[in-house]
Amino acid sequence: MKETLLHVEGMSCPSCIRHIDSALRGIQGVEKVDVKLREGTVLVTHDPSSAPTTALIDALRDAGYSSRPRAA
Ligand SMILES: [Cu+2]
DSSP: OEEEEEEETTOOSHHHHHHHHHHHHTSTTEEEEEEETTTTEEEEEEOTTTSOHHHHHHHHHHTTOOEEEEOO
């Protein structure tokens, strides 16, 4: 398992947390999602072989949020 911290743009209210949480948890290989609204970040615990960081970013894009990884 790997921890990846994503900086997410446009995350502004509690319903964003739900959208982002469900978008990421829908990916096989994602174990844990911790959305920090105030920081504008999401810490994802995931198996990089089945859920690579690019898959996380793609899922967030599909949900309407652009994101980029930061060193965790
Ligand atoms: Cu929102």
